Amino acid sequence: MLVHVVDAAGTEGRDPREDIRVINQELQAYNPELAGRPQVIAANKIDLPQARENLPLLCQDFPDVQVYPISAVTGEGVDQLLLGVCRLLDERRPGYPLGAPQALEGQDMLVIRAEPEPTGFTVVKTDGGWQVSGKGVERLVARFDPNNPSALRYLQHTLRHIGLDKALQSRGIRQGDVVKIREFEFEWTD
Numbered sequence: 001m002l003v004h005v006v007d008a009a010g011t012e013g014r015d016p017r018e019d020i021r022v023i024n025q026e027l028q029a030y031n032p033e034l035a036g037r038p039q040v041i042a043a044n045k046i047d048l049p050q051a052r053e054n055l056p057l058l059c060q061d062f063p064d065v066q067v068y069p070i071s072a073v074t075g076e077g078v079d080q081l082l083l084g085v086c087r088l089l090d091e092r093r094p095g096y097p098l099g100a101p102q103a104l105e106g107q108d109m110l111v112i113r114a115e116p117e118p119t120g121f122t123v124v125k126t127d128g129g130w131q132v133s134g135k136g137v138e139r140l141v142a143r144f145d146p147n148n149p150s151a152l153r154y155l156q157h158t159l160r161h162i163g164l165d166k167a168l169q170s171r172g173i174r175q176g177d178v179v180k181i182r183e184f185e186f187e188w189t190d
Contacts, residue, residue, distance in 0.1 A: 001037055001038045001039070001040070001085065001088065001089055001092075002027075002034075002037050002038070002039045002040075003039070003040050003041075003042055003081075003085060004019075004020050004023060004039060004040070004041045004042065005042040005044055006019050006020060006041060006042070006043060006044060006058075007019075007044055007045055007051075008043035008044055008045055008046060008050075008051035008054050008055060008058065008069070009045040009048040009049075009050040009051035009054065010050060010054065011045065011048070011050070016043070016054060016058060017054075017057060017058060017061045017062075020041065020058075020061075020062065024039075038088060038092060039065050040065060040066045040067070040068060040081070040084065040085060040088065041058060041062060041065055041066070041067045041068065042068050042070050042081050043055055043058055043067055043068065043069045043070065044070055044071065044072055045071060045072075045073075046069035046070055046071045046076060046077060047071040047073055047074050047076060051069070052069075055067065055069055066084060066088070068080055068081040068084060074157055075154070075157060075158070075161070120134050120135070120136065121133065121134030121136070121137045121162070121164065121167070122134060123164075123167050123168060123171055125171065125172075126180075128178055128180070129177045129178030129179060129180060129185075130168060130171075130173060130177060130178070130179045130180065130188075131180050131181075132164065132168075132179060132180065132181045133181070136162070137159070137162065137164065137181055138181060138182050140155065140158060140159075141155070141181045141182050141184045142182060144184065146184070168188065173188050174188070175188065175189060175190060176188065176189075
């Protein structure tokens with residue numbers, strides 16, 4: 001399977017539809033078997049308005065190809081892309097792990113299944129603030145580098161995405177309250 005990752009916003013003055021056509025022509029010239037494999041489009045930069053405007057055009061020009069709007073910056077849609085690719089591979093090649101092509105039979109290979117992170121968590125009010133626990137959220141924090149600003153933004157985005165901010169707000173968290181996940185603590189701000 002081929003996954004075309006394209007700048008759906010065309011931020012460098014390029015047309016993402018034309019980019020896909022050119023790539024497919026080059027694939028056909030290089031190896032027709034490769035060009036004939038199933039394809040999906042990862043329409044990147046969906047966090048930009050131009051990408052949202054171009055999305056219907058991508059879908060219109062490539063009606064037989066699944067288009068996944070994603071944002072590498074915010075992480076929007078990436079989980080859906082990974083799960084969609086795994087589903088498509090499993091459908092196309094039943095009996096082979098992740099749809100492994102027959103050419104790989106008998107060879108050593110690593111199969112990685114994309115499974116959604118568990119998003120269940122519990123929030124408990126304590127004397128010192130709020131304690132958050134749950135397998136997925138604890139694993140996320142364990143991988144987190146508190147000295148990396150990009151990692152902090154990713155953590156904030158992910159915690160918001162799984163609904164932790166709404167859960168804390170619905171339980172009455174206030175500005176300055178301390179939230180603890182494993183050994184990681186932070187002060188709540190709206």
